[in-house]
Amino acid sequence: MDLIKILENKTITDVPYFKASGIHCGLKKVKKDLCVIYSEKKAVAAATFTKNKVKAAPILLNMKFIENENTQAIVVNSGNANACTGEDGYSDALSMAETTSQALGLSPEEVIVASTGVIGVPMPMDTITSGIGMACEALSYEGGEDAAKAIMTTDTTEKIITVEFNLGSKAAKISAMAKGSGMIHPNMGTMLSFLATDANISKAMLNKALKESVEDSYNMVSVDGDTSTNDMVVILANGACENTLIDTEDENYNIFKKALHFVNVEIAKMIAGDGEGATKLIETNVYNARSLKDAKICAKAVITSSLVKAAFFGADANWGRIICALGYSGAELDVNEINIFFSNSVGKIQICQKGGNIDFDETAAKKILEQEKITVTIDLNDGNYNATAWGCDLTYDYVKINGSYRS
Amino acid sequence: MDLIKILENKTITDVPYFKASGIHCGLKKVKKDLCVIYSEKKAVAAATFTKNKVKAAPILLNMKFIENENTQAIVVNSGNANACTGEDGYSDALSMAETTSQALGLSPEEVIVASTGVIGVPMPMDTITSGIGMACEALSYEGGEDAAKAIMTTDTTEKIITVEFNLGSKAAKISAMAKGSGMIHPNMGTMLSFLATDANISKAMLNKALKESVEDSYNMVSVDGDTSTNDMVVILANGACENTLIDTEDENYNIFKKALHFVNVEIAKMIAGDGEGATKLIETNVYNARSLKDAKICAKAVITSSLVKAAFFGADANWGRIICALGYSGAELDVNEINIFFSNSVGKIQICQKGGNIDFDETAAKKILEQEKITVTIDLNDGNYNATAWGCDLTYDYVKINGSYRS
Known part of the structure; x- marks a missing residue:
């Protein structure tokens, strides 16, 4: 554990080549309600999703898009879960990916979409589409904190962490931002947690490391026994740290996995401690x-x-x-x-x-x-x-x- | 359902040859805390018990004693669950059966023992032994209401019902008294519910009717998702109504089972509606x-x-x-x-x-x-x-x- 250093500055834009933004578009009255996370470099992604049989529209979309080799952006809104919204909801989630991809010069399947908020209410797409435009324009290397604020619902604090560790002679980072609070009893993926790393790692190994870590971190948290329709954990790895590619279970894989699990456990504890109404x-x-x-x-x-x-x-x-x-x-x-x-x-x-x-x-x-x-x-x-x-x-x-x- | 008549007077002593009493012996500060239910006639019993792997001492005792052909008395204390009390707890439960049986001229295995209250605290046996003596002396044909009060913990109301129905030319009764409130998420047996009937029915058929009814009544209630260590439902049938013995699945069995299930569902609803803190x-x-x-x-x-x-x-x-x-x-x-x-x-x-x-x-x-x-x-x-x-x-x-x- 001594090899993992917790950084004082702890937003997702600490990780090289990651930009982010968080803005208010109008889903909530005053607070920020939409964020974009973007890797300027090509990146591989891994994710876990809720096991609830009732899956929100963005989950259904992401289950397809996560198969894509390249993933460079995540768009997230709070204030509306886009769950139990039928075919229109699915079109809305797709439209969020399309709008984001157009603004960033990507293809839609290179974008992951997440929503959190009330279930069963149609998405106000005019508000969201213009919001995505604003958020993509606002992307910056200092936008991590705004992004973390924009995904909060009843959370009382941001849940963020950045760690640094060595992969051979290279210093790599992993940063995470999450929302928790209520409807928290994860099963598979969990609430919303977004991670970025500059480690150079294959999609297959990234996926393996994430899946194993999630079982013993997020999936061991409960606030109220209710497993949400929108749970997800996503990690993007853009390889900017230029370590030798991790594509097997070598020493660097084990170091990476240890750092990843450390981050996930810390976030899991933050989510549990900030459960709705919790004092302990x-x-x-x-x-x-x-x-x-x-x-x-x-x-x-x-x-x-x-x-x-x-x-x-x-x-x-x-x-x-x-x-x-x-x-x-x-x-x-x-x-x-x-x-x-x-x-x-x-x-x-x-x-x-x-x-x-x-x-x-x-x-x-x-x-x-x-x-x-x-x-x-x-x-x-x-x-x-x-x-x-x-x-x-x-x-x-x-x-x-x-x-x-x-x- | 028109064949089942709900009686206005609704205590367990409505059933012929059943006496009961409820007294204060000192487990609680002021309220009644010990009751005895007694059939003057020989009776058969059936019961279901909690599926919690942590079973209170009286449950372990009853699982043996319920095999006895004759069961004539139930002794119940509130204020102490006699759970997680080890071998001493088991001896204490046995001693409760022995003290009750001696006072009533029965053998210990003809007595069912129940406890409800705090877990893990040794039973104050001097208090209980003298309490059982008082309760056995106080037994009367009017003691049903006192008995129902003595088993309450955080319950705000007594949970009691008596119904009358016909078995051939004979009028039979079933009466129930229960406690619910917290740690209510029954699995198999449930909280404490004690039933008496004067129907003439074999032990085997009584057992079959009870087990089937419990699955769709008590086992479909939840107050807080916590399955107690002390759950049990017990019914005593003393045959005083003198109907032709029910020892097969004949018409009278079906009528009896229907009446029994009606009573159990009504009690289940009373328990749910009076869950700890509940308003609805x-x-x-x-x-x-x-x-x-x-x-x-x-x-x-x-x-x-x-x-x-x-x-x-x-x-x-x-x-x-x-x-x-x-x-x-x-x-x-x-x-x-x-x-x-x-x-x-x-x-x-x-x-x-x-x-x-x-x-x-x-x-x-x-x-x-x-x-x-x-x-x-x-x-x-x-x-x-x-x-x-x-x-x-x-x-x-x-x-x-x-x-x-x-x-």
């Missing part, structure tokens, strides 16, 4: 499960349980709810072997031993649980497989945000 | 699914989605969240065929047609959604199978109840 980031580490699948099921069951999430909101060391969630998760386990701990910068405390009660200092536990980051460690003592998942607490504000009229 | 009962009817399994998965996905539940709290006709939940449910379906309606006593309105937007009167929709009971009708137009599930809205009070310290 909950990391659940499951150790010594019978299989990797059991470890993952257990970790996700705990961070998905409404009762566990509400207990974290109330700083209540209610381990009974955690063990209950493990029990109904469907994972194979021996309840009489389970140990559970809470920890963070304030301290570490065991709250359950061999599936049962243990005397612990309730005051110390409460102090740990009042912090903004809490790690739940669950030792199943039943095998050799581990997994980590990230979630957040369930708060009044989650209900407030989602119980108010569509916005 | 949501009934979801799914029609024309490809298989029964698909129909059930769809109905449960909708009433389990936090986003859908929050939208109902806000009276927001956000059909996009409903179709999103159908999409990630795992059910086989064709999104382009889905029609969705809201209805209740105020009116009926279509809000989604063929998986997409339809112009509808938002004011009329809001009026429907502001009522206490809302029916969501989902026509998948994709087969011939139907299912119904019951849930409630997600409110500030759910977070308040579960985000405060263990009580």
Whole structure:
């Protein structure tokens, strides 16, 4: 991990030959609502998409376009998901790709399209078409922050990171920008996360690295158990760093993959910690499960349980709810072997031993649980497989945000 | 259904030869916390239990005792779940059966034991043992209401019903009393529901009728997606109505099963409508699914989605969240065929047609959604199978109840 350096400046335009822009076109009242990310050099792309059977129009379009060898631009709007919009919605997504490609001198299939916002409302295409024109004109090497702002919905902060690492004698970068917040329980791809790198890597290897990383990063996050219709993760690699092409699982591939996974995990944590209404980031580490699948099921069951999430909101060391969630998760386990701990910068405390009660200092536990980051460690003592998942607490504000009229 | 008469007096002691009592022994501060239900005549019993791998001690005990041919008493405490309490917990559950059986002149395996409350806390057996003594002394033919009160935890109302129906020339009764509220997402058995009947029915047929009914009643309810460690449904049948013994699938069996299922569905609805913090009962009817399994998965996905539940709290006709939940449910379906309606006593309105937007009167929709009971009708137009599930809205009070310290 010492080989991966986190840069202070952390926008997607930190990566050489990537321009970006974020503008207000009118989908939202005031805030920025449309962005374009553009690689001046030819680039290969890899992506993962939602497994929800109800797929938004841009997802259906991208599933075709991602097959193209070259991908140089991503256009994203917030404020309208273009989901459940039928054939018109598909034409609208295609039109977004066409308008962007014309402005940038590309072909439509070299553009990836993403939308986020309300489901089932027709896209106001006049607004969007003129917005894409403005955004393409505004593209610059300083536009990364504007772009990150333009994809936010109920997010309270931008989710951005840039890292630097060495590929042989060359310094390469990976930068990511994402939106999260609600309808977050990814399955395959996830929410919207866009990555750029100047690493020189083949499309096949880029695809392999992304798919493997997504399983253990975005796909281990849950805010509310709802898998969106619009989830996607896309990475563009333009090779500007001029390392020897990565086209096999060599040392540089492993370094690249490690850096990519580091970025994806950091973004996943940002998304979990900024879940709708959340006040706390909950990391659940499951150790010594019978299989990797059991470890993952257990970790996700705990961070998905409404009762566990509400207990974290109330700083209540209610381990009974955690063990209950493990029990109904469907994972194979021996309840009489389970140990559970809470920890963070304030301290570490065991709250359950061999599936049962243990005397612990309730005051110390409460102090740990009042912090903004809490790690739940669950030792199943039943095998050799581990997994980590990230979630957040369930708060009044989650209900407030989602119980108010569509916005 | 016209053959099933709902009685105004609706406690479990309406059923001949059933006595009950509910007392305060000290597990809770003030409220009643222990009850006994007792059939003076010999009775057969059937039960279903939680599928959670973490099973409370009384569940483990009952799984043995339910095999006994005769079952005459149920002892229930609230305030402590006796779950995750190890071997001591099992001894405590056994001791509850022994104490009850001694007071009533039964053998321990003729007693069913149930507990509900906080997980992982040792049972205060002195308090419980003396409480069982008091409760057995207090048994009476008027004790049904006290008993129903003693099993409540965060429930705001008692969940009780008695029906009368004819088996040949004899009038038979079934009465039920249940607790619900939180950690409600039954799988197999459910929360606590105790039923008594004076029908004369064999243990095998009673078991068959109960198991089939539970699948389409309690198992189709969700308050918060959390399956408890203590769920159970138990029915005692003492034959006092003297109908010809039901020991095959004859006409009387079908009448009995119909009455039993009616009672179970009514209790299931009471539990959903009184979910923790709930202000609304949501009934979801799914029609024309490809298989029964698909129909059930769809109905449960909708009433389990936090986003859908929050939208109902806000009276927001956000059909996009409903179709999103159908999409990630795992059910086989064709999104382009889905029609969705809201209805209740105020009116009926279509809000989604063929998986997409339809112009509808938002004011009329809001009026429907502001009522206490809302029916969501989902026509998948994709087969011939139907299912119904019951849930409630997600409110500030759910977070308040579960985000405060263990009580």
